[in-house]
Amino acid sequence: MNRMKVNLDKRSVQSYEIVIGRDFMDRAGIMLAQGGWASKYFIIADSNVSALHGRRIQEQFSAMDIEIDMITFPAGEGSKNIQTILGIMDGLLASGADRSSGLIGLGGGVTGDITGFAASLFMRGLPYILVPTSLLAQVDSSIGGKTAVDLPAGKNLIGTFYQPRMVLIDLSLLETLPEKEFANGVAEVLKYGVIDDLELLDLLETGKEKLLQKDPEFLEILVTRSCRIKKGIVEIDEMEKGIRRFLNFGHTLGHAVEAESGYAMAHGEAVAIGMIAAAMLSERMNYLTASEARRIEFMVKTLGLPHRIPGELSVDSILSRLKVDKKKTGHKINFVLLKSLGVPFVNGGVPQELVREVMEELRR
């Protein structure tokens, strides 16, 4: 089992542990209870994950005589809205939650974002723990305390920074994850390789077969390495004022495409397209070489991720969505571009016409 600490110097918590391993779900209850963060716990899980993995944790708490309840919501990005949060609040109140209660977010990135957001608001803040069950959540969204829900105008437009007390990553939970969702998480691993860790990029390239076969040791290496990158960045820039913005590589266009598809396209899939777009913009603005830009596109394709904007999506509508992106400052849309592989930077001066040109090319 690998353990690493996220060291923060302020805000909700000083530091918390990320535990990464395999087959420890039967001990998860005791590992969580040992933290002593609350006197009563509520598992927050979506309809898929609650049925697959919720009861196991619930039974462990009950066996220790610790009160535990489960609140569920329909699976999918469509649930990541304020109505779900209000539903969770009602559920908490109806089950007698108070300020000594704690939440356990068991699920993918949607569940983690929802749980963290609800925890940050209920009675002005409850402790929460994350048990991420999708690859995307294990390598990315469970670390760093960004919580959010979507508005019809765009993704993650309401949210808070609110750190969990612990993150428990059991790789065996990925065994029930659908293939499409697995690929979704691979996109975020690729992102770390492109913006920060060229060895990881090489590993993805040479270890593609191991990845597709979900080789346990290889997966553990990828997840541990990704978590280390994410936690390192969060430690330096918890509030996303500087280098944490690099993690949004591929996300500016990705979020707009994802929202424009009505969330039919998954987060990682849209980010994959967004990474190709960011690479093309970087190349056209004379930062990235053509061969580096091509390598990113090649990797996206090799890893089985979509590399084109679906033809039915309108470039104009995607452009309008870019204008409400929260990464925008004033009238500028900030793109994370690359000076070279492993060297990202934020550029607010990408001409809109160039963005349109790249999108039209990617839609063919």
Ligand SMILES: NC(=O)c1ccc[n+]([C@@H]2O[C@H](COP(=O)([O-])OP(=O)(O)OC[C@H]3O[C@@H](n4cnc5c(N)ncnc54)[C@H](O)[C@@H]3O)[C@@H](O)[C@H]2O)c1
């Ligand atoms: N907070 C952050 O820093 C951050 C970072 C990246 C992404 N996100 C957010 O994460 C969300 C995407 O996360 P996601 O892709 O995990 O989506 P998700 O939570 O909707 O999970 C995807 C699907 O997989 C299912 N699932 C999850 N784990 C499973 C398992 N072990 N077995 C079977 N089914 C399982 C879920 O029920 C769901 O249907 C987006 O809303 C995105 O904005 C947040």
